[in-house]
Amino acid sequence: MNISMFSTKSYDRQFFDAINDDYGHEIRYLESRLTQETSSLAEGSDAVCAFVNDRIDAAVIDDLQQQGVELILLRSAGFNNVDLRATEDAGITVARVPAYSPYAVAEHTLALILGLNRQTHRAYNRVRERNFSLEGLLGFDLRGKTIGIIGTGTIGTTFAQIISGFGCRVVGYDPYPNDECRELGVEYLELDELFADSDVITLHCPLTPDTHHLIDADAIDQMREGVMLVNTSRGAIIDTRAVIDGLKSEQIGHLGLDVYEEEEDLFFEDLSERIIQDDVFARLLTFPNVLITGHQGFFTEEALTSIADTTLGNATAYETGDGTLHDVSPERIEG
Ligand code: NAD
Numbered sequence: 001m002n003i004s005m006f007s008t009k010s011y012d013r014q015f016f017d018a019i020n021d022d023y024g025h026e027i028r029y030l031e032s033r034l035t036q037e038t039s040s041l042a043e044g045s046d047a048v049c050a051f052v053n054d055r056i057d058a059a060v061i062d063d064l065q066q067q068g069v070e071l072i073l074l075r076s077a078g079f080n081n082v083d084l085r086a087t088e089d090a091g092i093t094v095a096r097v098p099a100y101s102p103y104a105v106a107e108h109t110l111a112l113i114l115g116l117n118r119q120t121h122r123a124y125n126r127v128r129e130r131n132f133s134l135e136g137l138l139g140f141d142l143r144g145k146t147i148g149i150i151g152t153g154t155i156g157t158t159f160a161q162i163i164s165g166f167g168c169r170v171v172g173y174d175p176y177p178n179d180e181c182r183e184l185g186v187e188y189l190e191l192d193e194l195f196a197d198s199d200v201i202t203l204h205c206p207l208t209p210d211t212h213h214l215i216d217a218d219a220i221d222q223m224r225e226g227v228m229l230v231n232t233s234r235g236a237i238i239d240t241r242a243v244i245d246g247l248k249s250e251q252i253g254h255l256g257l258d259v260y261e262e263e264e265d266l267f268f269e270d271l272s273e274r275i276i277q278d279d280v281f282a283r284l285l286t287f288p289n290v291l292i293t294g295h296q297g298f299f300t301e302e303a304l305t306s307i308a309d310t311t312l313g314n315a316t317a318y319e320t321g322d323g324t325l326h327d328v329s330p331e332r333i334e335g
Pocket of ligand 1: 098105151152153154155156175176204205206210211232258259295
């Protein structure tokens, strides 16, 4: 199958080339993001392969259909960046990577929590400046604290397993609770109860119309004063302006982000020589108790190997009708 792969970096080429020896697809690696301006680059391809910040809206889908593209291969679990109604109308199949090393994201979530709590990011800089003062670095024991997990799917459950080892009380909210979490001791609560009870809240639900700005001013008001909020899921689950107000009023004590609602113009690129135009993001960078990483939760060798394998397996399953095609239908978004 001819595949045009958008938004590629050196590591995509490295992992896909290695796995493609087993599949034999023809992959054209493109650095451009997939948008309406670049969709013509897919000319002659059976499939396009896209990443989290490629914008696959109705106009792009129309262009792809006219070029004869039949398949969109998402090399991600999330599919919020695709207009699934438009792909269905266009007769284009969408496939994704439903699960790949949930440990990658769950472990990164823990890294953010531990880093924020003990201010490792600030301690690192201080020691390099031979400033060995501990003022402002006071943390808390995680043992005995209540950790709230919103979305107890693959990653949320893996995170529950990990955090259980810290002696925490773990509470969860999910419209579809699962027995694996219950067996781990996760107490399922209503969302308002989880907000009120949790010392740390971590988001692992998908971005859907229901979860867009799930964490808004009203939700933040219901949380414990000084709560730690962590988002490794999708940026727009959080209303960033409301969170900034929460940080200013100190209702939010720590914020850890691996995703940001306007990240598509920032993340995955070296912008160190440029002036950041996004004032909301720039404000976030001023808080000492905010730790941001640039969407690197998935970025482990194991996850990249698994992503390449499932993505190319999806292409083969579509082409041959054999094997598992992890397709996504609009019903998944609309519940
Ligand atoms: P999953 O589908 O296994 O689990 C998602 C869970 O969220 C499900 O149990 C679902 O019932 C629940 N959910 C749905 N609507 C909800 C709501 N309104 N409130 C609470 N829970 C709700 O997905 P997953 O593999 O665990 O991934 C979770 C998310 O993590 C993905 O959607 C993606 O956005 C994000 N992700 C981020 C990275 C990264 O690099 N930072 C990598 C992979 C995935």
